[in-house]
Amino acid sequence: MPSPSEKESLVRKYDAIASAYATHYRDPAAVARRHVALLARWGRRLDPGATVLELGCADGLVTEALAQAGFRVTAVDLSPAMIEAARRRLDRAGLGAKLLVADIDEFETSATFDAVLAMMRNFFHYSSDPSSTV
Numbered sequence: 001m002p003s004p005s006e007k008e009s010l011v012r013k014y015d016a017i018a019s020a021y022a023t024h025y026r027d028p029a030a031v032a033r034r035h036v037a038l039l040a041r042w043g044r045r046l047d048p049g050a051t052v053l054e055l056g057c058a059d060g061l062v063t064e065a066l067a068q069a070g071f072r073v074t075a076v077d078l079s080p081a082m083i084e085a086a087r088r089r090l091d092r093a094g095l096g097a098k099l100l101v102a103d104i105d106e107f108e109t110s111a112t113f114d115a116v117l118a119m120m121r122n123f124f125h126y127s128s129d130p131s132s133t134v
């Protein structure tokens, strides 16, 4: 587990890139669609209205697509600037999600969720059949 000072430097790193985070993807919308499709089809089938906890949501690129697909999303990120960017993104789209600045090492909730999503960039884009990976 990262030390407190490593966590602080993670926050500085992600705060600094928050405003342009999604632009590091060549096609951000395709990435978001792909993540939603993975969530909806991988494992138990999820229908609109299902509750999703998204860990490390960054600037809300996928959060927005999940909300657009009808999921009730709680999204968590360590970086306040990422959560701020996610708030702006969701507001622009006229969508709702619960957005929280929190460290997943300490995050506690009494809520239950139908699915938990923790995507780290686009690793599963390289798999032609991600559901067979695990």
Ligand SMILES: C[S@@+](CC[C@H](N)C(=O)[O-])C[C@H]1O[C@@H](n2cnc3c(N)ncnc32)[C@H](O)[C@@H]1O
Binding pocket: 010, 014, 055, 056, 057, 058, 059, 076, 077, 078, 079, 082, 102, 103, 104, 105, 118, 119, 120, 121, 122
């Ligand atoms: C590589 S980005 C991935 C973001 C997004 N899920 C994606 O796939 O593009 C990692 C994100 O996780 C967040 N993060 C890192 N450590 C965290 C922690 N301990 N708790 C919550 N979020 C964390 C960072 O602030 C950053 O926004």
